[in-house]
Amino acid sequence: MAEEPTPPTRSETRERLWKIVFEAETRAGKAFDVILLWAIGLSVVAVMLESIDSVSVRWGPVLKGAEWFFTALFMSEYFLRIWIVRRPARYIFSFFGIIDFLSWIPTFLAIFVVGSQSLLVIRILRLLRMFRVLKMVGHVRGGSVIMRGLLASRTKITVFFFAMLLLATIMGTVAYLLESGQPGSKFENIPVSVYWAIVTVTTLGYGDMPLLTVAGKALAAFCVLLGYCIIAVPTGIVIGETFNAAMNRQDETTDACPSCGVHGHLLDAKFCRRCGEKLNQRETSHASSRTGDAEAT
Numbered sequence: 693m694a695e696e697p698t699p700p701t702r703s704e705t706r707e708r709l710w711k712i713v714f715e716a717e718t719r720a721g722k723a724f725d726v727i728l729l730w731a732i733g734l735s736v737v738a739v740m741l742e743s744i745d746s747v748s749v750r751w752g753p754v755l756k757g758a759e760w761f762f763t764a765l766f767m768s769e770y771f772l773r774i775w776i777v778r779r780p781a782r783y784i785f786s787f788f789g790i791i792d793f794l795s796w797i798p799t800f801l802a803i804f805v806v807g808s809q810s811l812l813v814i815r816i817l818r819l820l821r822m823f824r825v826l827k828m829v830g831h832v833r834g835g836s837v838i839m840r841g842l843l844a845s846r847t848k849i850t851v852f853f854f855a856m857l858l859l860a861t862i863m864g865t866v867a868y869l870l871e872s873g874q875p876g877s878k879f880e881n882i883p884v885s886v887y888w889a890i891v892t893v894t895t896l897g898y899g900d901m902p903l904l905t906v907a908g909k910a911l912a913a914f915c916v917l918l919g920y921c922i923i924a925v926p927t928g929i930v931i932g933e934t935f936n937a938a939m940n941r942q943d944e945t946t947d948a949c950p951s952c953g954v955h956g957h958l959l960d961a962k963f964c965r966r967c968g969e970k971l972n973q974r975e976t977s978h979a980s981s982r983t984g985d986a987e988a989t
Contacts, residue, residue, distance in 0.1 A: 706775070706776050709772070709776050710776050710777075710950060712724050713769075713772065713773060713776060714773075714776070714777075714948040714950075715948060728769070728818075729818075729819060731762060731765060731766075732795075732815050732816070732818045732819055733816075733819065734758075734762070735758070735759070735762035735766075735812065735815050736812075736813055736815050736816045738755050738758045738759060738762070739759070739812045739813050739815075740813070741755060742755045742756075742759070759799060759812070760799065762796075762815075763796045763799040763800075763812075764796075766792070766795045766796040766815070767796040769792070770792045770793060770795075770796065773789075773792065777950070777952060778950055778969065779952055779967060779969065782952030782967045782969075783952050786952055788818075791814065791817045791818055792818065794811070794814050795812070795814065795815040795818055798811040798812050798814075799812065855922075856893065856922065859889075859893065859918075859922070860886055860889040860890045860893055861886050861889070863889040863892070863893065863911065863915050864882060864883075864885035864886030864887070864888060864889035864890075865882055865885065865886075866911060867879060867885045867888060867889060867903070867908060867911055867912075868881070868882050868885035870903075870905055870907050870908045870911065871885075871903060871904060871905060871908045872885075874904045874905060876904070877904060878900075878901045878902075879901065884901075887901075888901045889915060892912055892915040892916060892919070893915050893916075893918065893919040893922070894919055894923070895916055895919050895920065895923075897916075949964035949967060949969055949971060950969065950971070952964065952967045952969070
């Protein structure tokens with residue numbers, strides 16, 4: 693008499709769900725993520741359509757029902773991810789964990805705060821998962837390079853920001869002295885003049901505050917030319933060096949940590965770059981095999 697198959701334990705069930713929810717290597721995992729991406733896209737479209745008065749009047753109940761359907765779907769998926777990971781707190785406070793939480797909580801906030809349901813468009817950030825689903829590793833690495841470059845340049849960016857603010861304050865004060873006494877002048881005070889200087893130095897040029905004196909027009913021309921020199925040259929030289937250093941780092945995999953769910957580990961990584969949890973042997977061997985294939989080619 694054949695023995696009945698033993699039902700899977702909780703750990704086995706979590707492992708199977710892990711491969712589907714967090715990994716895109718299997719057919720089921722890729723199908724899950726593709727369906728999720730479609731749901732995210734449709735939910736964002738529904739929120740946008742609801743903001744159009746003519747559409748909301750005619751299709752309001754349908755859009756409201758779709759909103760609650762997607763909210764229930766994303767909320768269920770969020771708690772499912774919490775149940776699957778080994779360390780839920782790591783996932784909850786990770787980047788994607790916060791985005792996943794914000795993708796459904798505004799619907800409930802709208803019950804108490806009118807208009808907060810518009811925040812549901814933040815769901816579009818979840819489409820970042822498509823780079824992993826479609827195996828667009830180059831795009832993932834490109835995004836990581838940008839983030840690392842910005843983080844490494846944060847001190848230089850801070851100094852540059854305050855230097856630009858100081859320059860705009862000086863230029864705005866000079867413009868106020870030159871233009872404030874003219875009939876019909878819009879340079880009523882120094883803060884408004886500083887606003888004009890910021891718009892001019894950054895070459896936006898709204899044209900809402902025309903200059904009336906010759907000296908003021910000369911100052912505006914000087915601000916525009918100075919803005920080109922200050923913005924273009926330091927950006928290419930100072931920040932560009934940091935980006936070049938970030939691009940020279942090793943390639944990353946799309947494997948997820950079983951503890952916190954974060955991606956972007958190096959090919960030979962054995963521990964998670966965020967929480968320090970040991971990566972699955974399957975992931976490690978998979979990364980090693982890909983490294984060997986790359987060396988063979």
